[in-house]
Structures are given as C-alpha cells and as structure tokens.
Amino acid sequence: MGEDGKLPGVGENAGDVVSGLRERFGSGKTRSYEWRAAQLKGIIRMIDEKEEDIVAALKEDLSKPKLEAFVHEISLARSSCVLALKELKRWMKPEKVSSMLTSFPSSAEIVSDPLGVVLIISAWNYPFLLAIDPVIGAIAAGNAVALKPSEISPSTSALFATILPNYVDSSCIKVVEGSVPETTALLEQKWDKILYTGNAKVGRLIMTAAAKHLTPVVLELGGKCPLVVDTDIDLNVTAKRIAVGKWGSNNGQACVAPDYIITASSFAPKLVDALKNSIEKFYGENPMESEDLSRVVNSNHFARLGRLLDDEKIHGKIIHGGERDEKLLKIAPTLLLDVPDDSLIMQEEIFGPLLPIITVDNVEECFDVINSKPKPLGAYLFTRNKKLEEKFVKTVSAGGILINDTIMHFANPKLPFGGVGESGIGSYHGKFTFDTFSHKKAVLHRSFVGEVSARYPPYTARKQKFLRALLTGNIVGLILAIFGWPRS
Amino acid sequence: MAMQVERVVEEAREAFESGGTRSYFWRRSQLRALKDLILESEIAICDALMLDLGKHRVEAFRDEVGLLTKSVDHALENLKKWMKPEKVSVPLVSFPSTGEVVPEPLGVILIIASWNFPIGLSLEPLIGAISAGNSAVLKPSELAPASSKFLATSLPKYLDNKAVKVLEGGPLIGQQLLDQKWDKIFFTGSTRVGRIVMTAAAKHLTPVCLELGGKCPAIVDSLGGSRDIKVAINRIAGAKWGFCSGQACIAIDYLLVEEKYAPFLVDLLKEKIKKCYMRPGHLTRIVNKKQFERLREILEDPLVAATVVHGGSLDQENMFIEPTILMNPPLDSEVMTEEIFGPLLPIITLKKIADSIEFLKRRPKPLAIYAFTKDGQLKKRIVEETSSGSVTFNDAVVQFVVESLPFGGTGLSGFGKYHGKFSFAEFSHGKAVLKRSFLIEISLRYPPWSEAKLQFIRYFYTLNYIGMLLVLLGLHRYTST
Numbered sequence: 001m002g003e004d005g006k007l008p009g010v011g012e013n014a015g016d017v018v019s020g021l022r023e024r025f026g027s028g029k030t031r032s033y034e035w036r037a038a039q040l041k042g043i044i045r046m047i048d049e050k051e052e053d054i055v056a057a058l059k060e061d062l063s064k065p066k067l068e069a070f071v072h073e074i075s076l077a078r079s080s081c082v083l084a085l086k087e088l089k090r091w092m093k094p095e096k097v098s099s100m101l102t103s104f105p106s107s108a109e110i111v112s113d114p115l116g117v118v119l120i121i122s123a124w125n126y127p128f129l130l131a132i133d134p135v136i137g138a139i140a141a142g143n144a145v146a147l148k149p150s151e152i153s154p155s156t157s158a159l160f161a162t163i164l165p166n167y168v169d170s171s172c173i174k175v176v177e178g179s180v181p182e183t184t185a186l187l188e189q190k191w192d193k194i195l196y197t198g199n200a201k202v203g204r205l206i207m208t209a210a211a212k213h214l215t216p217v218v219l220e221l222g223g224k225c226p227l228v229v230d231t232d233i234d235l236n237v238t239a240k241r242i243a244v245g246k247w248g249s250n251n252g253q254a255c256v257a258p259d260y261i262i263t264a265s266s267f268a269p270k271l272v273d274a275l276k277n278s279i280e281k282f283y284g285e286n287p288m289e290s291e292d293l294s295r296v297v298n299s300n301h302f303a304r305l306g307r308l309l310d311d312e313k314i315h316g317k318i319i320h321g322g323e324r325d326e327k328l329l330k331i332a333p334t335l336l337l338d339v340p341d342d343s344l345i346m347q348e349e350i351f352g353p354l355l356p357i358i359t360v361d362n363v364e365e366c367f368d369v370i371n372s373k374p375k376p377l378g379a380y381l382f383t384r385n386k387k388l389e390e391k392f393v394k395t396v397s398a399g400g401i402l403i404n405d406t407i408m409h410f411a412n413p414k415l416p417f418g419g420v421g422e423s424g425i426g427s428y429h430g431k432f433t434f435d436t437f438s439h440k441k442a443v444l445h446r447s448f449v450g451e452v453s454a455r456y457p458p459y460t461a462r463k464q465k466f467l468r469a470l471l472t473g474n475i476v477g478l479i480l481a482i483f484g485w486p487r488s
Numbered sequence: 489m490a491m492q493v494e495r496v497v498e499e500a501r502e503a504f505e506s507g508g509t510r511s512y513f514w515r516r517s518q519l520r521a522l523k524d525l526i527l528e529s530e531i532a533i534c535d536a537l538m539l540d541l542g543k544h545r546v547e548a549f550r551d552e553v554g555l556l557t558k559s560v561d562h563a564l565e566n567l568k569k570w571m572k573p574e575k576v577s578v579p580l581v582s583f584p585s586t587g588e589v590v591p592e593p594l595g596v597i598l599i600i601a602s603w604n605f606p607i608g609l610s611l612e613p614l615i616g617a618i619s620a621g622n623s624a625v626l627k628p629s630e631l632a633p634a635s636s637k638f639l640a641t642s643l644p645k646y647l648d649n650k651a652v653k654v655l656e657g658g659p660l661i662g663q664q665l666l667d668q669k670w671d672k673i674f675f676t677g678s679t680r681v682g683r684i685v686m687t688a689a690a691k692h693l694t695p696v697c698l699e700l701g702g703k704c705p706a707i708v709d710s711l712g713g714s715r716d717i718k719v720a721i722n723r724i725a726g727a728k729w730g731f732c733s734g735q736a737c738i739a740i741d742y743l744l745v746e747e748k749y750a751p752f753l754v755d756l757l758k759e760k761i762k763k764c765y766m767r768p769g770h771l772t773r774i775v776n777k778k779q780f781e782r783l784r785e786i787l788e789d790p791l792v793a794a795t796v797v798h799g800g801s802l803d804q805e806n807m808f809i810e811p812t813i814l815m816n817p818p819l820d821s822e823v824m825t826e827e828i829f830g831p832l833l834p835i836i837t838l839k840k841i842a843d844s845i846e847f848l849k850r851r852p853k854p855l856a857i858y859a860f861t862k863d864g865q866l867k868k869r870i871v872e873e874t875s876s877g878s879v880t881f882n883d884a885v886v887q888f889v890v891e892s893l894p895f896g897g898t899g900l901s902g903f904g905k906y907h908g909k910f911s912f913a914e915f916s917h918g919k920a921v922l923k924r925s926f927l928i929e930i931s932l933r934y935p936p937w938s939e940a941k942l943q944f945i946r947y948f949y950t951l952n953y954i955g956m957l958l959v960l961l962g963l964h965r966y967t968s969t
Contacts, residue, residue: 026849028873031872031873065935065937066937066942067935067937067941067942067945068937070942070945070946071945075945075946075949078949079949097890097892097893098892099890099892099893106883106886106890108887108890108892108893110893110894111871111879113875113898115898116875116899192899200693203693204690204691204693207686207689207690207693208687208690208691210686210690211683211686211687211689211690212683212687214679214682214683214686214698214700214899214900214902214903216903216904219693221693233926234926237926237929238926240929240934243934244933244934244935248934248935278934281934282934282935282936283935283936284936290935290936291937292935292936292937384926389923393590393921397592397917397919398919399919399920400919400920400921400922401590401919401920401921401922402921402922402923402924403921403922403923403924404923404924404925404926405585405922405924408585408922408924409587409920409921409922412576412578412587412920412922414576414577414578414587415576415587415589415920415922416589416918416920417920420592420594420917420919421595421671421693422693424693425693425695426695427918439875439877439898440894440905441871441875441876441877441878441879441898442877442878442879442887442890442893442894442895443871443878443879443880443881444878444879444880444881444883444886444887444890444893445867445881445882446880446881446882446883446886447882448711448715448716448719448720448882451719451722453722455550455722455726455730456722456725456726456730456764457544457546457547457730457764457765457767457770457771458764458767458770459544459545459546459547459770460546463546464545464546464549467546467549467550467554468549468554
C-alpha cells in the first residue's frame, strides 16, 4: 500500500474502492439478468483463453502439476461458471410459497435480492479456484464485488489483477492486490458480505472487523480432517484414493485433504504397505524428483512443517518419506505411525505432505478420537460395513462427510460446501453460492378484501375467540366464531 | 455469578453431548411440553404481559400466546419432514455414488430475547432450537421482569431442564453469557447490542443470527375507492398503535405520502385513533422510564414539536403516550434518523409517490417495507429496486404470521432468518454426505500425470464421449503443449 493509502491493482484507497462499487451497485446496473449473464460469459471466455497463463501462474506459485491445475482449479471453476449461467434465470426467479388462512387472501413469494457490495478474500493453495468461484456466485446474485487474492500466491494474484478487468465490467468487479495492510484497510470498510477462505485465526479477525458494521460473513476455514480406515475394504482402491486425496491435492495443502488416519492397529501394517505402494506408483521411487507433486508454498510453511517433523515427541515415528529440500521447498510424501496425541503434528492442521496414522484396538474407537477434537471441515471413512457407515454419518459432526473416497464431495455443486464450528461458518458451491450472496426477501401481497375486524381494537371477547380459532387453524371454531356461536 | 453462568452452560453442553436431544422423540416431547405450557399458562402469560407492558389480553393472545401455539403446532406437524436428509443428484464425475444433505443439530444455543414481545420472541426461536435437536439457554429481557420470571419458573417445570435452561438477568449476565462458547447465538434487539454480540461471538467463531430493527416505512399511494382507503387506515393504525404501541421491530415507523393526499389521510387517521385507540386498556404503555424519556426527548425537540398535527400528550404517571401524528418533521431530527419504537407517526410528503423509491434507497435497509397501493408498476419497482427484510403490500405486520416466509433482516436490520422451517434450518448444520463404493475405478484419476490423462479429463468435463473412448483406446492424438 502506498503512503497515500492507494491500493495496488486499483490505484485508489480502500474507501474509494467501496464507495465506487457502492455507487455502481446503487445505479441498479448489477441487478439485471443481462449484466450478470454477460459477466459470467466473460469469465468463461477468460478461462478458455487464458488457460495456459493460469497453469503457468500456478506452476510459479506452487509448482502445481498441470493436470492438477486443470482438474482442480480450471475445470472446476469453468463448470461452476457454466452451471451458474445455465441456471441463472431459474435461481433468480422468485419462489412462490403458500400463504395461509390468517392473512387470507394473499400470495407470498421469496425474492432473491442482491446484498450489495461484497468482499472476497481468497487463499493461496487453490489461488485460482478459491478466488473465482465465490466471485462467480456473487456476480450471479447481482452484487458488486471486490476480490483480494492471496499475496502468498503472487503470480496468480497478479494474473487476476491483469486479466480479470479485461473480461468483466471493471467498474463493478475490482481486484485489489496486497497483504496485511491492504486487507486491514479493506476490512475497515463497510461491506454487505465478506467471504474469507483461510485459517481460523484470521477468521476471528475478519468476523470481529465485520461485527463493527454488522456485516454477515462466510468463513471457509479448515481443521484436521480425519480419515478412518476399517478392515473391511478394498485395500488397493482405498490406498489410491487416500494418496490422491492427500498428495494429489496440492501435496496436502488443501483444506479438505485428509489430515490424519485412524485405523485398527492390527490392520495398520497392511495399510502402510498399500500406501507406500501407491506413493511409489504415483510419484516413482524418488518422489522428490517427481513433476507430479506440488511444492510447499513458501519458506515459512516449509519451516513450519519442519518443526512438526522435528518435534521430539514424534522421534522415530516416521516410517516412510521424510526427505526435505529447503532450496526447492520440497517435502516427500511422509507417513508417520502411532504419533502421540500431544505432539505438534496432532495439535494443528498439517496442511502439507505429512500423514500421521493413529492406531486403535477397534475401529469403533475412532469416534472418541474425532469427537475429542474441534469439528473438522471434512471427515472420511473407508468401509463396506453399512452399520459403521451409518454410525459415522450420524455421530461425526463435520462440514461434510465422504464415504469411500476423498475430496470428491468438493466437486459436487449439489452439495453445500462449508464448515461447522471451528471449520467455519456458511456454505457455498452451485446454488448455495448464489444463496449465500443473496438476501431472501419475504414478499407478501394482500388485497383490500377479506378484512378481519378482530385484528383491531376495540377488543371484545368474541374477537379473542375468533382469533384463537384462526391462529390454531380450527376451521369449525372459526366458522362458529364468525357467526357468534357459543362454544363449549 | 460467573460461576453460575458457567455451570449452566456446562450442564446444557453435557445434555447435548449425551446425545439425548438428537432423537425425534426428545424433540417431539419437548415441543409438546412447550405447547402444554403455553396452553395451560394462557392466563399467567397475559397477566405477565399486562404487568410488563399493560398489553391488552386480546393483543397478548393474538401476538404471543396464539402465534406460539400456531408455531409449535406447525413444528410438530413438520418435524419428521424437516429432519429427513435431503437427497441430491450426483454428477457423472463421481459415479457411482449417492449424495445427501443431513441436517444436524449445532450444539448449545444461546437465545437472547427482547422486552417488547417478551414471551413470543423468547419461545419462537426456542421452538426452532429444540426442533433442530439442540440444547439451549434462554436469557429473557430483564426489562420485562414479570415475563422473565414467568419463563424462568415455568419452563423448567415443563421442559427437560437439563437441556433447556433459563437464566434471568441484565447486561452483566448478558456479558458473562457472551464470554462462553456457543454453537449459535440468536439475538433479538438493537443494532448497538447486536454489534457487541457479534464481536463476542467472533472470539469463538460462533455463528450469529441478529434480529434487529430499523425504520420500517409504509408507502401510502392515493387509493381510489373509499372502501380500500378505509381498510388501509385500519391496517396502518393497527400496525402502528395496535402492536405494543409501536414498540415492535416491524411496526410502521413512518409514512410516505403524496403531498396532495396527506391532509385527507391525516383526517382519517385522527378519526381512527379517536374511535379505536383512546379507550382505556386498548393501547400498550411505554415499557419503562428510560424509553419514556427517550420518546419525550424526541418529541420535545422544538423543530419536531412544531410538526405535531395530532396527539402529543404524555402521561408520565401511567407511562402512556398518546397516538401522535407529525407532519414533515425535519429529516435530520432524531424522529427521522433513529428507530422510533413508540406511538409517534411521522408523515413525510413527497411530490410523487414514485419518489419514495429514491427516498428509501438512500437510507439503511429496514426490516420491512410496507406499501399500500394498487399500482403494479410501483409494486414491481419496490420489490426490485429497494432492499429490506421483507415487503408487504396493502397490509403490515402480518408477514410475521406467515410461516412459509422467512423472517429476518438485511444490512442494519440484521441477518439470519427464522420462522417455520427457516428456524429449523437456522439452528441446523446442513452436513454434506457423499457415499461412494469401491466399484468402478478410473485409473486416469491418479498420477503419474500424462497428456493423455489430461486430454481424457478434458473430454470428460465436456462430456465428449467419443473423445474419451479414443483416449482410452490409445487412438487419440493430442497436441502436446
């Protein structure tokens, strides 16, 4: 941020950004279907035309393999935008609901109102998807938008600042680059909604800042996502799905990546072998040289992960991997067995390629382990046992639950994506994003006929009787009351 | 004191964690008990409301006892349906699988209620919290002490007192409660306290539902037939003076009227007041001295006092303020900048009724906008160009009763919504559940990555089946980049 408070990317200060956006929103421009559709089309065009630039930026920021960039970011963002465009008319349509007797005759509907000017603060691990996906929903809902991409993935941030204004109406959709001072300046402003993706610590700061203006927030946080492996499984498929969900998802730097495994101690050796096998199949004998693994984002995170590995309490627990290359910021897929619960690695979200395995005598004990920790964003279970599956769905509280696979629920726009408790507030994806950025306005139409004088003073005993019948839906009582019939 | 608060919260959490509150039977039994409580205590509730606010029995029944009965019945009737997981369709990418959204209780809920509908605004959210399978702590407003006492003594007698608690007290208890960790806080009250609640909630990342207020305008168009304007006057007067004497978050705050129509409207309103709201016992009193003084100050601003065209008298001893009409008080005076929350009704005149749209757009979003009009174009513009918690045409306040409509604010009037199934949703977490089997494994999902895999996935996303087939058969030539 310049000394004059000017923000990079837009060349104006935070207050001007918001007042400019508010003025555009106030003009009503963003409300029309045509405007919304044009912006969404612009984003699809941007994705199609700039695919290579996006892949390159992700490569620079994270050494993200091209296929991962394509599958997890580009194509998910594109299909999200295509879906929004296709469904937009339907989403925007007021929903008729039945009104009822008391205020008869009337008709009622729920209208989706844009909230106004919204702020989206995105994360560095999926820096393209996690920025553009909420923007798509905010536009679909008819809002003016400011996007603050993460400064920790500078290439993608710069890419947004350069290309997005060429494809969308830049008077209503702005990209503000920057780090803590810029974000702080933005948070001082009044927004109509803030969507933040990141960690719980910053989440608290965001919500505290939002409270000053009574701004509702969506907080997409993380947490330690547990993965439970029963003995009754297809081991080969299980190991592959775990490996792709952990190391194939930005090398574990994903909020829905499995954080730790719980399995029966008798089964652990088999599982470990299968996982080692999958790692080798996916990333070769020397994963440090594999092109198919993302690197650790920066030296801070590299040092943080190093601290987790160097913790005295897990001495001798590494059973696979553990190699690190500080210069290349690479850490190999690493398995740890039987780490103690009070070790650093079990106390914080790992967000990297380390995968501890906790063993229990009986897999049913997983519930105690999971429930002793804050509610995670996702919880995974691999089993063929329907009873265990049912119990898992019922007793584990998490943002989402996925049985016999990893990450997949993230890609389903029909499912709300979001946390609960420490893993966040609010949800999005598909129509849920549209709803998140809309106010559901109740609209009641009444006519002047059907006046019920019992509503007004002077109040009499008969009026009270009438009201009692009306409110309790007692039709007979109602008719009796209308005719002044005595009721026993 | 702080110890007591902690113990209460701890007990409520234990009750939730024991799992008892999750079952359908517990929820149903609690709702039934709540219904018994309401029905058996009708007289006690009306008495408490009489003591706290001088509320007429019919008003008390209509707005609190009756409405609650209706809500609890509605919840009992729909509980099973609400609790059912909602199946969702699953895209081809993750075939074969099944997806559903499972509503799950959030945990321990704090409900902070307000004094104007001290029973209704306590129990209405409680119905939702219980329906969703949570345990709850209710703090009724200390400014309606008789109602607060009633709730504190009778709720534990009817409901599972391990899981549903009532804590009485003022700001001190309120602050101690806010220091605890909750899974949701539901607050009804002012924007000022709303900010305090949200700031405290942020510390524990607790989601909040804030039911605030704001200045709810009523746009009154020139209505043709004399019958229609009569009905409109009934409804306007009812929504101003007939609901807790204007001390309601969705009461009409002020009117927007065309200049030439205003004198006629004032005459009709005066007549209505004389006929209906001057009888003893038919107008609720002002809740307390502080509120009375606040309204007096608003009214005694000389620039405002000069605009009184009807009423304006204050009875300090009995805490009554006469239904009062003000014609065009200054827009920067307190009566037009703050929520009135009392029986004063400013009328603001406009050249053309359509100017009301611009007037409203320049002000904070209210909890409700009312418009008495038959003009379809004006209705359309109000719905599309203004923003508010709700819009009601040709009536006021009744939207509160329609449980198929969400009730809640936007902007400064709050966020979060409740009533009917919306209450259930507000107190639930919609947990996404996706189930997959071990069958059908597409090896292209896994590294090592290759251009062929990329090409296949590209076709997959665009549903180019022939392309997919060709790649699978190794017959496709892709351009390497």
